């Protein structure tokens with residue numbers, strides 16, 4: 371079976387991470403090595419335990435007034451708006467466009483109120499949202515621009531948009547070139563970075579034992595994702611009446627159970643920094659390049675039959691392969707039957723509109739999530755397997771034609787006359 375996602379670290383990388391846990395030491399030399407790769411003129415890198423940790427300390431540092439607002443890409447992992455709420459702030463959704471996963475400047479503008487202090491744009495599924503027009507809105511309205519690049523690491527060609535005040539990259543378990551945990555922020559204002567660092571000095575350092583356990587756990591997960599093992603385990607779970615879909619979704623959770631905020635409010639240990647530094651120095655762009663090429667090939671082969679989310683983004687790299695169709699359940703079943711562990715469930719959720727502004731409801735984002743199937747996809751997939759998947763989609767998928775989907779996608783909430791959706795009506 372082709373599992374839905376493979377953890378993007380080799381056995382040597384995992385063993386290296388586990389061994390680093392026995393070495394401890396000072397974090398400063400590793401911070402310097404990381405900064406040497408991530409630093410750019412006018413951008414200051416800072417390493418956190420996770421994007422969520424860094425984002426939390428950023429909000430503490432910025433100390434906005436309770437009731438202030440953060441406008442955010444409507445689709446994101448639920449922890450991000452939850453962190454905003456924890457700071458007494460209101461997350462306000464900005465709807466997304468399925469073909470590119472872009473948020474449009476007009477929609478950013480519409481989500482900004484006099485109480486808005488920051489805009490968070492998420493670059494989803496490995497694509498990138500053009501920031502210049504959005505940055506123009508933010509400058510004019512006097513709000514901070516933060517970009518969530520958790521799904522958009524592609525290498526040293528992109529370490530953050532020059533227009534963004536803060537850029538956040540994740541190296542958590544399911545992310546490109548993972549170190550199982552860790553994140554790098556690049557920050558425009560040196561003083562903001564220093565204040566964030568001082569804020570995190572009040573946090574405890576995560577133990578080396580915690581990182582060791584994590585390396586061990588993901589070694590197990592990696593073992594399970596080997597084709598024949600995954601197939602047997604899924605069959606066994608089905609016999610036992612357990613839901614392998616739910617189990618697989620839960621395994622990807624970074625900070626499951628317990629007190630979430632106590633878990634994220636920690637500093638990364640020396641072994642984490644050592645692993646991050648070593649893995650960054652060894653980063654090979656070939657894997658991302660191959661993923662990009664395979665994704666492009668898939669999009670061409672599927673043609674009009676399904677809408678591949680983010681394919682029309684500026685730099686699509688297909689961190690995942692989401693296809694939007696009229697019959698998602700049917701497609702998942704057909705995929706399972708042929709040994710592809712596709713799923714309708716996503717770690718993303720839609721941020722609800724504030725009660726007093728129902729017109730900001732992210733109807734397009736919600737319709738998109740409801741009709742999307744995530745196919746198994748990673749750079750080690752042979753081309754013939756990707757082709758077989760595309761052919762199966764062509765045979766099984768019904769293009770978006772349901773009146774209610776089309777009404778949402780083409781209705782008054784859409785600012786652009788869409789390219790690929792009118793295409794899929796044929």
Ligand SMILES: *Cc1c(COP(=O)(O)O)cnc(C)c1O
Nearest residue numbers: 420421422520521540542553624
């Ligand atoms: C993974 C992810 C995060 C969180 O990253 P962590 O480093 O695991 O905290 C935030 N936003 C998006 C869009 C993500 O995909």
